[in-house]
Structures are given as structure tokens and as C-alpha cells.
Amino acid sequence: xxxxxxxxxxxxxxxxxxxxxxxxxxxxxxxxxxxxxxxxxxxxxxxxxxxxxxxxxxxxxxxxxxxxxxxxxxxxxxxxxxxxxxxxxxxxxxxxxxxxxxxxxxxxxxxxxxxxxxxxxxxxxxxxxxxxxxxxxxxxxxxxxxxxxxxxxxxxxxxxxxxxxxxxxxxxxxxxxxxxxxxxxxxxxxxxxxxxxxxxxxxxxxxxxxxxxxxxxxxxxxxxxxxxxxxxxxxxxxxxxxxxxxxxxxxxxxxxxxxxxxxxxxxxxxxxxxxxxxxxxxxxxxxxxxxxxxxxxxxxxxxxxxxxxxxxxxxxxxxxxxxxxxxxxxxxxxxxxxxxxxxxxxxxxxxxxxxxxxxxxxxxxxxxxxxxxxxx
Numbered sequence: 001x002x003x004x005x006x007x008x009x010x011x012x013x014x015x016x017x018x019x020x021x022x023x024x025x026x027x028x029x030x031x032x033x034x035x036x037x038x039x040x041x042x043x044x045x046x047x048x049x050x051x052x053x054x055x056x057x058x059x060x061x062x063x064x065x066x067x068x069x070x071x072x073x074x075x076x077x078x079x080x081x082x083x084x085x086x087x088x089x090x091x092x093x094x095x096x097x098x099x100x101x102x103x104x105x106x107x108x109x110x111x112x113x114x115x116x117x118x119x120x121x122x123x124x125x126x127x128x129x130x131x132x133x134x135x136x137x138x139x140x141x142x143x144x145x146x147x148x149x150x151x152x153x154x155x156x157x158x159x160x161x162x163x164x165x166x167x168x169x170x171x172x173x174x175x176x177x178x179x180x181x182x183x184x185x186x187x188x189x190x191x192x193x194x195x196x197x198x199x200x201x202x203x204x205x206x207x208x209x210x211x212x213x214x215x216x217x218x219x220x221x222x223x224x225x226x227x228x229x230x231x232x233x234x235x236x237x238x239x240x241x242x243x244x245x246x247x248x249x250x251x252x253x254x255x256x257x258x259x260x261x262x263x264x265x266x267x268x269x270x271x272x273x274x275x276x277x278x279x280x281x282x283x284x285x286x287x288x289x290x291x292x293x294x295x296x297x298x299x300x301x302x303x304x305x306x307x308x309x310x311x312x313x314x315x316x317x318x319x320x321x322x323x324x325x326x327x328x329x330x331x332x333x334x335x336x337x338x339x340x341x342x343x344x345x346x347x348x349x350x351x352x353x354x355x356x357x358x359x360x361x362x363x364x365x366x367x368x369x370x371x372x373x374x375x376x
Contacts (some may be wrong), residue, residue: 052118158226
């Protein structure tokens with residue numbers, strides 16, 4: 001169903017591994033589901049799946065009959081569909097009430113409503129108020145995720161999706177991601193033996209855009225999108241004796257921002273043009289990081305009052321699920337508050353362009369060098 005590259009983290013690759021490597025275990029299993037489904041089973045006694053998980057991770061497509069039977073058949077996994085939960089619920093739908101056993105274990109009232117949710121990053125979209133087409137959630141941390149909503153489905157290259165109904169009925173989700181982002185910044189901080197990021201932020205802020213010719217490719221644990229290359233590796237190039245620790249620190253942040261912009265560029269090339277970006281996570285604590293990301297993309301970044309977007313997203317789903325609000329969108333409109341906007345500097349954006357182009361060429365050049373080594 002046009003979901004782009006496939007991740008080994010998804011349902012079918014994992015089930016296929018069990019089927020091929022532990023066939024007896026596969027045959028004995030009566031249910032194969034997400035951990036969330038298993039928890040909900042114990043909470044309510046109902047065996048149901050979330051549209052978010054099945055659409056984004058199981059190759060499930062309601063517009064084509066739901067379960068990808070022909071794909072499973074070609075993989076020799078026809079039995080898998082019989083082990084999946086037979087019922088799929090939308091985000092914000094009530095699953096049921098707490099059973100007596102769950103009520104006693106948790107110390108909560110019996111029959112307390114349990115509402116369907118999904119994967120943390122997608123629920124974070126709701127917690128950021130990204131509930132309408134044209135908006136994109138930028139979730140930062142040790143890795144980055146870029147999650148957008150589109151009116152139309154598209155089958156592009158270099159991004160994951162689109163996923164029909166994964167967040168809200170009739171809306172298609174598109175996904176990009178970077179494996180190593182904040183983790184690279186933290187790695188460098190530890191190498192320097194610095195306790196406080198603010199020390200490095202102050203030093204790096206004094207430097208010009210482009211870190212005086214130092215380019216970093218942030219693929220320290222491979223690339224998720226747009227290349228989907230687990231063997232790609234991190235690169236520093238352009239180093240000279242004039243470069244100090246502040247240069248390396250700023251160049252890492254710029255490299256991460258270049259990687260984010262490449263994902264946005266890939267989305268635009270596939271027909272999805274973000275009109276609004278809302279950001280959450282660790283990067284929001286660094287004004288330097290926020291400004292660099294805004295300048296590289298030449299797009300404003302909206303910050304919300306509650307930085308823990310997935311938790312707020314759960315609260316929004318619960319409020320919609322028990323009828324406090326009419327639906328998920330209206331609940332998000334009422335419960336998400338904007339705290340500020342980081343505006344880009346267009347002149348700085350232009351200064352970044354030659355460095356960004358160099359960054360894009362780095363992957364292809366290094367891939368060729370890697371292949372040359374592999375041939376020996």
C-alpha cells in the first residue's frame with residue numbers, strides 16, 4: 001500500500017523472523033499483537049488493535065480491505081492474520097471498562113473507561129495540536145521524527161507512508177526520521193567532559209553559520225530516511241587546525257538540522273508541503289538548536305506550553321473518548337496551547353545553502369568510498 005521503505009521494527013518483519021527462526025513458537029501462539037494490545041486485553045478483556053499501529057506498522061489499509069492478505073501469502077505468513085486481533089479501533093474510541101481484576105490491581109474504579117491510543121510519536125502529534133492536513137510534528141530527542149498530515153495519499157520514495165487513517169479518519173500520515181540526533185550531541189559533550197550544555201551553546205553561538213567550513217553527517221547509527229541505509233556512518237569533513245570544540249559542537253547541530261531539512265525536502269518533492277511545524281522534545285530546551293533548525297529550513301517553529309506531547313495526547317484522546325469534547329480535533333484545539341514561535345532568519349538561511357548542498361553530496365561520496373572498501 002505504498003508505505004515506502006520497510007523497517008525491521010514493524011510487525012510483519014518481526015513475525016516473519018519468528019516464523020522462520022522459532023516456527024514452533026509461532027505455531028503455538030494464538031495471538032500476535034502489539035504490547036499495547038496485550039495491555040488493553042488485560043485491562044478490558046477485549047482483544048482489539050489500534051488503527052494507528054496496524055496502518056503505520058502492519059501494512060493494513062482500510063481502503064483496500066484491511067489486512068494485506070496477498071502480501072502475507074507471498075511471504076508464507078497466511079496464518080498470521082488469524083492470530084491478529086480481529087477488531088480495529090480508531091484513536092479515541094472506547095475499548096471498554098476496567099475488569100474487576102484490573103480494577104483491584106490498579107486501585108481504580110471498576111468499569112473505568114479505557115480509550116484506544118497508539119504509538120508514542122503519533123500520539124505526540126495530537127499533543128502538539130497537529131490534527132489537520134498541512135501540519136507537521138517535529139519530535140526531537142536522541143533521535144528525531146518528522147510526522148505530517150496530508151489530505152491525499154501518495155506513494156513516495158525516501159519517506160514512510162502515507163498511512164491511511166493512522167491518526168484520524170480520512171487523513172493520511174507521512175513519516176520521516178533520523179536515528180542519531182541528540183545522541184550525537186550528547187556523545188560530543190561527554191567527549192569534552194562538559195557537564196552543562198549551556199557552556200557549549202554559548203561558545204557555538206559566537207560562530208558563523210556553516211561552522212567555518214566544517215560539515216557533519218549525523219549518520220552515527222545509520223540513516224532512517226531518506227536513504228534508509230543502516231550501514232551509513234557519521235562523518236566530519238573540512239577539519240582544520242583553526243577548528244575548536246565549539247566548531248565541532250555547532251557543526252553537529254547543523255548536521256542534524258541539514259538531515260531534518262533533507263527529510264522536509266523529500267516530503268515536498270513527494271507532494272507534501274508542510275504549512276505549519278510544531279516542535280517538541282529535547283531540542284526545545286536549546287535556543288541555539290531551535291534557531292539553527294529554523295534558519296536551515298527557513299520555516300517558523302511553533303512551541304507549545306506542554307512539552308511532553310505524548311502524555312498530553314493521551315489526555316486529549318481520553319477527553320474525546322469519554323465525551324468531554326465532540327472529537328479528537330476539537331479536544332486538541334481546546335487543550336493544546338501555543339507558547340511561542342521561533343522565526344527563521346532568511347539571510348542566514350541563504351548562508352546555509354552551500355553547506356547544505358555539500359551535506360547532501362557527502363552521503364553519496366561516502367557511500368562510494370564504502371563500496372570501494374567492501375570490494376577489497
